[in-house]
Amino acid sequence: xxxxxxxxxxxxxxxxxxxxxxxxxxxxxxxxxxxxxxxxxxxxxxxxxxxxxxxxxxxxxxxxxxxxxxxxxxxxxxxxxxxxxxxxxxxxxxxxxxxxxxxxxxxxxxxxxxxxxxxxxxxxxxxxxxxxxxxxxxxxxxxxxx
Ligand code: HEC
Numbered sequence: 430x431x432x433x434x435x436x437x438x439x440x441x442x443x444x445x446x447x448x449x450x451x452x453x454x455x456x457x458x459x460x461x462x463x464x465x466x467x468x469x470x471x472x473x474x475x476x477x478x479x480x481x482x483x484x485x486x487x488x489x490x491x492x493x494x495x496x497x498x499x500x501x502x503x504x505x506x507x508x509x510x511x512x513x514x515x516x517x518x519x520x521x522x523x524x525x526x527x528x529x530x531x532x533x534x535x536x537x538x539x540x541x542x543x544x545x546x547x548x549x550x551x552x553x554x555x556x557x558x559x560x561x562x563x564x565x566x567x568x569x570x571x572x573x574x575x
Pocket of ligand 1: 492495496497498499500510511512514524528529532533537538539540541542543544545546547548550553561
């Protein structure tokens, strides 16, 4: 009788331990194959560059002001809204800097994804866009996209 009680206590302790050891991801976070935890809503795990040049910093502020609402923080994408720009298909040899200028100035007809069209972005100059591209390239390089 006594041993049965001890057995049940041990099982309860083991179960509690197992429960506590579970990773505490929020339910909306998704885990990638590499084992990284994506921030809620993000479509890519973005490693940040160690440092940014002056132009890249200007691009980062401009990006946050006019692109991040759709393409997400650090260009990680946003579930249901817009793709991550830190993504192999946006590498320089496939989407050169002019593709970014044209995207911002004229908008983009949906073709790679199912998010719908990107509208033209109002109120950004060409030099703003080139700074944004420099910033996005820095993010891409930090993630092995060259
Ligand atoms: C209103 C939401 C929205 C905003 C704001 C936005 N984008 Fe987009 N963008 C999209 C969507 C959606 C797509 C995907 C289109 C597709 O299916 O290929 C896209 C695609 C792109 C592409 C790929 C173009 C191509 O030729 O395939 C680039 C580059 C891009 N965006 C850059 C930017 C930059 C830079 C900004 C800020 C100046 C910005 N976007 C702001 C929604 C947005």
